[in-house]
Amino acid sequence: MSALPFHPGQRAEIRRTVTEADLVAFAGLSGDLNPLHTDAVYAARTRFRQRIAHGALLAGWISAVLGTRLPGPGGILMSFRLRFLRPTCVGDTVTAWAEVAAVRADKPVVTLRVGCDNQRGETVVEGEAVCYWEPVQEG
Amino acid sequence: MSALPFHPGQRAEIRRTVTEADLVAFAGLSGDLNPLHTDAVYAARTRFRQRIAHGALLAGWISAVLGTRLPGPGGILMSFRLRFLRPTCVGDTVTAWAEVAAVRADKPVVTLRVGCDNQRGETVVEGEAVCYWEPVQEG
Numbered sequence: 001m002s003a004l005p006f007h008p009g010q011r012a013e014i015r016r017t018v019t020e021a022d023l024v025a026f027a028g029l030s031g032d033l034n035p036l037h038t039d040a041v042y043a044a045r046t047r048f049r050q051r052i053a054h055g056a057l058l059a060g061w062i063s064a065v066l067g068t069r070l071p072g073p074g075g076i077l078m079s080f081r082l083r084f085l086r087p088t089c090v091g092d093t094v095t096a097w098a099e100v101a102a103v104r105a106d107k108p109v110v111t112l113r114v115g116c117d118n119q120r121g122e123t124v125v126e127g128e129a130v131c132y133w134e135p136v137q138e139g
Numbered sequence: 140m141s142a143l144p145f146h147p148g149q150r151a152e153i154r155r156t157v158t159e160a161d162l163v164a165f166a167g168l169s170g171d172l173n174p175l176h177t178d179a180v181y182a183a184r185t186r187f188r189q190r191i192a193h194g195a196l197l198a199g200w201i202s203a204v205l206g207t208r209l210p211g212p213g214g215i216l217m218s219f220r221l222r223f224l225r226p227t228c229v230g231d232t233v234t235a236w237a238e239v240a241a242v243r244a245d246k247p248v249v250t251l252r253v254g255c256d257n258q259r260g261e262t263v264v265e266g267e268a269v270c271y272w273e274p275v276q277e278g
Contacts (some may be wrong), residue, residue, distance in 0.1 A: 029199065030203050031155070032199065034212055054199070060195040075173065081219070084217055
């Protein structure tokens, strides 16, 4: 039996509406100025017809679930595996989620299924994260 | 023979010094307020002894290589697989890189080895990205 306070099936999520400001801020912070994300004229000519959110920005929202909810503070990301299935556009409302898939008995390591769904219930990203769990005792 | 203008071994990179501003901005944008990234007092009690950069922020810098250099504009991220091997701290200078591993002959799809190295030559992140390549003809 694992001493970790997690069990398979345990789930957490955060939800947010994707704004133009998110794409602009992430483009500046990352340096990813791919016109698919930043140039509406270019993007109109692509299969997506409009600017789409950066995949790594969606990874950031999944990271927020992992770092603040499940496993939460004390979680350290060891690996990330993500597949991008559908575009996410400005105005979409994304639910980033994580669900415990396995808890190691021998080490403080949790494997989680992770993903993002949109407001139509479509999965836009899915994958897996492995986190080390090492919370610090305060005070 | 593939019609894509890429060949295995082709490589691109970007380099940047990690600043406190990067961690703060990414915490706000992603919502990942894990104290490991934002609280110096908490972080001092961890194995890392100081705040470390978010893994998804490093993914963003790799995304910048993919979206602006190789395959560059027109590249669409299909999947990402990353392992986080060492911490990255404020003041580190990170080289994010991508190297073509395989080019599909039947579809415009490129597989790249990706990663980040630090100023000591240590690999801090490594993994793989698969990109669809669909540049738009301008003008």
